[in-house]
Amino acid sequence: MLTLTLKEALQQIRQGKLSANELLEKCIQRQSKIKELNAFITETPDVAREQIKQISDSSTLKGLPVAVKDNFCTKNIRTTCASRMLEKYIPPYNATVVQRLYKQGGVLIGKTNMDEYAMGCGSIDSIYGPVRNPWKYKYKMRKVEKSKTAGPATQSTLHDKQRLGTRGTHSSAAQHDEVYNDDSDWFISGGSSGGSAVAVATGSCFGALGSDTGGSIRNPASYCGVVGLKPTYGHVSRYGLIPLVNSLDVPGIFARSVDDANILLNCIAGHDVNDSTTISDDFIPQQLYDEPSVKGLTIGIPKEYYVKELSDEVKQVWCDIADMLENNGAKVIQVSLPHTQYSINTYSIICACEVASNMARYDGIEFGHRADNNESTESLYAQSRHEGFNDVVRGRIFAGNYFLLRQNYEQYFKKALRVRRLIHDDFTRVYENGIDILLTPTTLSTAPSYRWFSQADNRTRTAEQDVFTQPINMAGVPAVTIPIRLSEDSLPISLQIIGQKFKDYEMLNIAKFIEQEVKFEHLKLNDIAHLS
Amino acid sequence: MATFMSMRFTSCKLCGHPVRRGIVNVSKLSKRYKATKLKQADTLVWEPVIGLEIHAQIAANAKLFSGASSQYGGAVNTQVSFLDSALPGTLPVLNKRCVEAGVTTAIALGCTINKVSRFDRKHYFYADLPAGYQITQQNHALANNGEFKYFVYGKYETDCVEKSARILQLQLEQDSGKSLHDDIAGRSLIDLNRAGCALMEIVTAPDFHTGSDAKSFVRDIKMLLVTLGTCDGKMSEGSMRVDANISVHKPGQPLGVRSEVKNLNSLTSVKKAIDYEIERQISVLENGGEVINETRSFDVDTGETLPMRDKELKQDYRFMPEPNLPPLRLYYTTDKSPSGTQQRVYVDILEKEIPMLPRDKRNYLIEKYGLNSYRANFIVNALAVELFDDLVKGKNIKSFSDFLMHQFLNLISQRDLTVAESNVMSSDIDKLYEWYQHRELSLENIQKIVTGLIEKQGASAREIAETLDLWQINDEKYLTDLCKQIIEENPKHVAKYKRGKKRALDRLIGQAKQKSNGKADLSTVNDILIKMMKTGAE
Structure with a gap:
């Protein structure tokens, strides 16, 4: 029952073959079964049970359970951002996207785990502990022998340290050697919205909300083998989303199919008077085609995404899908996004600046953690902030304040904004030249192991993990990641489809076409049956 | 008799000065005047240069970026939206009315209106600033480059001169909350009712040279805002607060280091603080010291300016564009862009709606009644044009304007009131003038009655005259x-x-x-x- 897509479940409820109440109870059971994966910070089965009583038959979501990343405000339900600072924070209002899901008949099954304040790409920097990827959990189902990973391993020797710069010496491909056949290790979910990705992948809910600033939806969706949609900036309201980088944050969706993602997008998108950056044009929900086609479309393959660190398997998948599209009548051509290489550094600066600013409100006065310090107002601030934030958050605050100092502003922040404009213009130019969508990998490889991943710091990992996802946020265009097939290691490999501004539906139709062609086999739920 | 009466008035043609009762000794005054002149001559080598920042709270029902009420005097922390307390996830939404008020004011100040302006975050930690930053307009303000003409009164009515100051910028920004310090319990309490209220900050060029110039400018600009309805001008309630940047230098030499005196909330404080600061700086420099670039506060009780605590010293505000607000675009009805007209602010429509401005009213009084510019300005500033128009009919203009100025308008302006706020009926003024003409009341006692009318609301002029036994004895x-x-x-x-x-x-x-x-x-x-x-x- 839990392997159904949202669309199928809705259909069966409409036909009277399934009851929403029954489905909810199944999901609650599943949710408690996967506790070990640490996907949820706060489970809210009782909230869902209350909500489902009020659901009308005509509602879109008919009481199907959804999960929400713990950086969206939920009225009367604590919202922690996985931080000590907000450990006890109970918002007095709902984020617009949460409110809209409720209104459309979604019920809240829980608030999902994440990196503290969404700063990270592994969902391991949470005060509640790391999220674990359900695929091949504890390697119990491991099929592949060590020798078969020789490909990626040898590839790591190709690494050019100069090219890597500050990304550290750990290659994304070297992982399997170090952790191989070790049952105490597991794969990371990706992040920062890892909890939402795991919740959807394990069948604990039929869809989930996440936020994507540099790849925080697409990265975990890719690693967990689910669909991850980052809509166009301005298409979905950020009101009630506790910000990371206001100018890049986009609320988005985890789903088991492209159609599901579209159904949920229709529920949450559109202008919001509370968010002045949402577009004011009337929003008209659209359905995807039953049988979309790519005939006559021009698909761009950005050459800058063809990097040395890219694992052979992912590269192969990328090529195969490009060929498949060509075989189905699309024109596939190589394009250039020349400023891609500057994106990560630009992002570091803009992110740090906005973080420094956004975090200024956490002084322990109006809300949030307040230290036990009565010496002076300043020392109260300092201690509350020191205790409340982890070192990743504090590091970005320091960096941001440095970049914003009068003597540094031009050199760092202003320059970063100019480069961001160039990155944005790269995409504009490509689309103006007749490209309909871009096809790229979502991540360099399949999900890395926790042991390997945690050997480098947050900054290093962010720089390497977000390399394919992060420029999209700079450009504000929509992107969706869909699982294509399993690696030889039986881990999901996904590709990213990058669309044009406010042409989210066109992009999703193409994603749906690919989805229908590849018939990705979702996580078999009995794979995680050994969980308590 | 008529000659005598006018002689009495000649001796009190000294307005814009503190309460002056009874017969004024002219010779004594002129001596004092000479003394000041002499003192000025001593310090003439130093030229003070003053620029002002006027923070005027925009008269609007709601705050600049939230729907919370901006009314003055609400119970503590009852007018606070989620945004005002900076709850995580909240976003600012610009209040159209505040933009309109800013544009209207900018037009009246002759500013260039910027069709695109932007909002910035200005960061500093203070308990009454919940977000840790103020949303303001730093580099791309709503309007720039205006000019405002104002009158400086002198010792005599005929000394009244018109001056002009350049307006560098008019920007929209948020107000902060209020900190209340409980010294006994050693704690601070925060009231956020004012946090997020809309302010227009009007920044002038350093075009003033005395406290009196600055005060006169503030007085007249306040009247402009009140006339426009964009600010209620109630300085005592904090609706208008003035920061003054003051430096002194010797003519021909570069400008001196300036200090900033913050939060002046009355016309008297503007003048006193600036004059004090000028003298202080001169004395520092004459004694071989250096003026420090610092923020100072004004102590109303001692009349001194004092350096503010360390943390309020000049700091790096780490300005950053506000990412949650798109650029603010203004339109003209002639602009070609048809869609989404509802939320737009049209400059030309606002321009047409601008009421008769103080300067127009002043010119009207001067042209129609031959009043001098001092009187015209005074009547305009007391919002007494209509009253004057009504009551002067059939009366001697000179005699009536003398009477109105000295027996009524002076008294209410000393209390910082306008005619409407004074609660004095125009019929009472008319009656008092009649009694005065018929020598039934002395000027002295007329003032007592007017004071009574202002202070004991509800009583008629006749009742007060009877109760206090004030009728003139002509026997x-x-x-x-x-x-x-x-x-x-x-x-x-x-x-x-x-x-x-x-x-x-x-x-x-x-x-x-x-x-x-x-x-x-x-x-x-x-x-x-x-x-x-x-x-x-x-």
């Missing part, structure tokens, strides 16, 4: 007896007068006023005394 016999008594009791002054010291007469008249409780008809007393002393009828 010849009583006045003659009174004069006799005074002459007997003051042989010294009589002798002085007879020796030709005309000023001695004032002392004697003063006695008559005192003895009769202000009720004696002083012009008759004046005549009787002169006659008595001339004839020697003792």
